[in-house]
Amino acid sequence: MTTQDIAVDSKVTVHPVSLALGARLEGVDLTQPIDEPDWAVVRQAFADHSLVIVRGQDITVDDQRRWAQGFSELDLPEGVSPLEMREHTSMFTLEGHPDTLALHNNADRRPGLDHWHTDNIGFVDPPSATVLYAKVTPALGGDTLFASMHLAFEALSRPMQVFLESLDAVHDMRQAFRNPMLEEALRKKGIDPDEHFARHEPAVHPLVRTHPVTGRKALFLSAPHTTGIVGLSDKEARTLLQFLFHHCEDPAFQYRHVWQEGDVLVWDNRALQHLPVADYHPHERLMFRMSVSGDVVRRG
Template sequence: MTNLSIVPVSLALGAEVRGIDLSREITEESWSIIEDAFHRHSVLIFPGQNLTVEQQATFARRFGDLMVHDHLLPMTVPDHPECMVLHNNAEKPPGLNSWHTDNSGWPEPPLGTVLYAITTPEIGGDTLFSNMYLAYESLSGSVREMLLSLSAVHDVRKAFGRSFANLQDSLRKKGIDPDVHFASHEPVQHPLVRTHPITGRRALYVSPPYVTHIDGLSEIESQAILDLLYQNARQDEIIYRHKWRNRDLVIWDNRSVQHLAVADYFPQERLMHRMNIRGDRPYLEQEQRDRSI
């Protein structure tokens, strides 16, 4: 019998997983509990882990293949192109300080993100997570119905453009010119509401750094709807705020969660190892099926 326990950290989303050492082999019994908790809570926190890059990757691969992003290769661990180093200090201020879903500007955005905390600041540096199931479900019925026929255009070039100067600077310091690197990347369309392939629930799918507009609407109409959706996704009641501790490992579901890494800790040091799990193209089933996960 496993000593594993799942302890919710908020009513909206998130749970802490206790009684497991991820540096060791995970039994099928424990994996079944973890997988179920991931789909129920969308964010899982594994405190007090002592992991090598290989061990973090072994755990992450239980959820799927890991992604390698060519524009991030200069920021990865040597011999581990799947592991990005997020390192900020007095010489390198934090970059993106905006709510988002990882890499939504690609045709097949990542299923999830696995982040391991090596060094955390004494004050600040929290990550906020917002439940996109509830962001959708809390809208009025007429608005929910309207969204089902709409898609948003996501553009990588916006996320790495002049509006996000810190991201641009980080790439340029590593020898990558984002204007040149992303010149051939075409925008992609994703539904404003996506169906989670496991739970069957519908979730709002908008990522402000990437979304340029809603397809088929005027600029005024598009921005008005996007502003409404962004505001609805920021309700305190659907947000969990995670205060990092050294050796926390956190995994979240990009299909049902947005996150914000608060850039309030400069000039303190923050060092993380990040891995993305390969996902599928977002889709919407017109008939909603609650699969009781």
């Protein structure tokens, strides 16, 4: 089924933004509840393109939360919020909204992330999606690149695909936070990075995951987090992972988003990696981020 098949009763239109991934949605007003025919088109576009973009929005935290909750495709246990929050990001939490991060950079706070990654892959239940709202953007710079891990997997030879499908990778959140700026921010909030991450054992996930909605296979790894492969020697794992990290950065798999104030993006962490380009210091950039809960990653 495609968005054209289900769009008869909807005012939402879908416009792909690249051959690799991503679609812009028109006919969506996030200040208002969205009816089910429109949600059907939005969810199908998300499944088809892994990234959906809504422009020109002036929304509240509650508006963003309502939008984010519409992407929860999983049956969650009773009492569990579809928006996940982790203690290690508490230094960014928006006051009064523990499910919302305020990512604010300016002359006094340099951007700290400038590498390809998948959000929170080092947990047993990484978030299925990220929702990011651009409140303030620099005049130039601050773009975000996205890469399709579906395309990255499909571009490999069949023997390599079969080999990778048999493997599990190890992901360590502590490794990803070995960054002086992030460690300092944690300590200012009273969190000792070594003590905090010592409580989190590295997570093990299939190196190739099957998307629970589309059934499409994707590479599932993240250079800042992924430290090894079960059953391989350190040397073998390093060699294979370096090949895959480089392979995932192929421009043929990518879309580059140039942010405008009022943009709201939702991307599928089960299918994409992203790279926030840290090239805009000392200019101001303010984003509000929410994450949609995921589940334990499964191979099939």
